[in-house]
Amino acid sequence: MLQLLLIGACYTLGLAVAGIAFGTVLGLLLTPLSFVRCRPLRALYHVYVFFTRGTPLLVLALLIFYGLPALNFSQGPYVAGTIVLTIYSSAFFAEVFRGGVLAIQRTHLESGRSLGLPPLAFLRRIIAPLALRYALPPYVNVCVMMVKASSILSIISVWELTLAAREIIERTLLVFTVLGIAAAFYFLMCFGVDRLGRLAERYLMRRGFVGEHA
Amino acid sequence: MISIEGLHKRFPSGLEVLRGINLTIGDGEVVSLIGRSGSGKTTLLRCINFLEEYDAGEIRLDGAVLWYRTGVGGVRTRMPGPAIRALRQQMGIVFQQFNLFPHMTAMENVCLGPTFAHKRPAAEVKDLAQRLLERVGLGAKMRSYPYQLSGGEQQRVAIARALAMRPKVMLFDEITSALDPELVGEVLEVIRSLVLERMMMVIVTHELRFAREISHRIAFLSKGQITEIGPPAELLDNPQDPALKEFLRHVR
Numbered sequence: 001m002l003q004l005l006l007i008g009a010c011y012t013l014g015l016a017v018a019g020i021a022f023g024t025v026l027g028l029l030l031t032p033l034s035f036v037r038c039r040p041l042r043a044l045y046h047v048y049v050f051f052t053r054g055t056p057l058l059v060l061a062l063l064i065f066y067g068l069p070a071l072n073f074s075q076g077p078y079v080a081g082t083i084v085l086t087i088y089s090s091a092f093f094a095e096v097f098r099g100g101v102l103a104i105q106r107t108h109l110e111s112g113r114s115l116g117l118p119p120l121a122f123l124r125r126i127i128a129p130l131a132l133r134y135a136l137p138p139y140v141n142v143c144v145m146m147v148k149a150s151s152i153l154s155i156i157s158v159w160e161l162t163l164a165a166r167e168i169i170e171r172t173l174l175v176f177t178v179l180g181i182a183a184a185f186y187f188l189m190c191f192g193v194d195r196l197g198r199l200a201e202r203y204l205m206r207r208g209f210v211g212e213h214a
Numbered sequence: 215m216i217s218i219e220g221l222h223k224r225f226p227s228g229l230e231v232l233r234g235i236n237l238t239i240g241d242g243e244v245v246s247l248i249g250r251s252g253s254g255k256t257t258l259l260r261c262i263n264f265l266e267e268y269d270a271g272e273i274r275l276d277g278a279v280l281w282y283r284t285g286v287g288g289v290r291t292r293m294p295g296p297a298i299r300a301l302r303q304q305m306g307i308v309f310q311q312f313n314l315f316p317h318m319t320a321m322e323n324v325c326l327g328p329t330f331a332h333k334r335p336a337a338e339v340k341d342l343a344q345r346l347l348e349r350v351g352l353g354a355k356m357r358s359y360p361y362q363l364s365g366g367e368q369q370r371v372a373i374a375r376a377l378a379m380r381p382k383v384m385l386f387d388e389i390t391s392a393l394d395p396e397l398v399g400e401v402l403e404v405i406r407s408l409v410l411e412r413m414m415m416v417i418v419t420h421e422l423r424f425a426r427e428i429s430h431r432i433a434f435l436s437k438g439q440i441t442e443i444g445p446p447a448e449l450l451d452n453p454q455d456p457a458l459k460e461f462l463r464h465v466r
Contacts, residue, residue, distance in 0.1 A: 107309045115303070115326060117299070118330060118331065121331075130315075207317060207359075208319070208361060
């Protein structure tokens with residue numbers, strides 16, 4: 001039983017990591033849209049974020065699970081599950097990164113402009129590192145959320161920790177024991193994500209990124 | 215030489231912050247801008263290197279018109295980005311605070327401009343940065359991050375970073391206002407050394423004693439206009455404009 005739950009936890013972790021990784025990439029691609037001069041693109045960004053964030057994860061999961069085959073793209077529950085997590089997290093990540101950019105001190109931007117840095121160097125050397133630093137705590141926050149959100153995927157027959165727990169309960173009726181162990185696994189995974197975030201923060205602090213704007 | 219003619223600027227709120235500024239700054243000249251807060255002195259300084267847009271008027275550097283182009287039919291448009299960047303590289307600006315990039319050491323801050331804007335070879339840039347940091351008295355702190363430096367040291371690095379671009383003019387916006395009193399001296403010392411090198415400078419300041427010491431001319435701004443301008447002794451000891459008299463009474 002414990003072994004089965006452990007395997008389930010590994011699946012959960014795999015799904016969460018995949019969702020976070022793809023979601024981060026998609027989020028990073030989306031964030032710049034919110035800052036471009038072109039109004040329709042900015043509107044597109046906000047509409048995407050609005051709808052993705054405003055849809056319950058369960059609804060999004062069902063929509064994609066049943067929607068993909070309708071589009072003649074059915075690759076099984078795991079692909080569908082990863083797509084769900086990617087889309088869902090991308091909206092949150094994009095907003096987190098946007099917040100990071102907005103947190104940059106005006107004088108830091110003006111210093112960069114007054115040095116006459118070319119746009120790419122400006123983005124790579126100043127905006128990206130500062131924005132990502134400011135975005136780190138809320139980023140970790142969303143990551144923790146995603147680990148737990150993956151449990152929703154059990155509804156669309158993605159076998160992971162929650163679905164494993166439900167199967168075992170159906171056979172053994174040990175409701176509280178099994179759910180307790182599953183909860184403990186979720187806790188451990190979230191705790192790990194949180195620790196990783198702290199480590200990253202401490203590393204960056206040595207590289208000059210202090211908590212406050214100094 | 216910088217010449218400013220008929221500069222007007224209105225904030226989006228409708229406030230007319232600059233109402234026809236005329237000012238010429240010669241090569242090697244140091245001009246201080248003084249005035250009450252809200253008089254437009256900082257805005258004027260920021261217009262010079264186009265951190266602020268302005269609505270009418272002209273700024274020239276060595277005769278060439280900056281920032282805007284007037285096309286056929288008198289349509290005024292911003293210059294394209296690369297042209298603006300090239301012009302900005304000829305001016306250094308130091309702000310009141312938060313000048314340095316927190317994720318870069320003093321050395322990296324100074325190297326940034328020459329490396330990416332001038333695209334000069336790394337060894338040469340490093341050499342230049344080292345000399346500049348030694349010059350502002352921070353040869354021993356080249357590897358320090360901004361948070362490890364005092365406010366005065368940060369401002370000196372900021373000056374070195376601006377100098378690394380070999381600017382034709384240096385713009386200072388109240389650069390000692392956020393410093394503890396005991397740190398002001400070391401920053402002003404660096405500016406003094408620039409005066410000796412005949413660097414063209416425009417300085418927004420509240421330190422009247424310092425302005426008197428280093429400026430060739432002081433301009434007093436009131437409600438978006440330069441109401442009096444002249445050599446420090448004349449302007450500070452024998453003010454004519456009633457607003458200036460009032461200002462000096464309050465400052466002393």
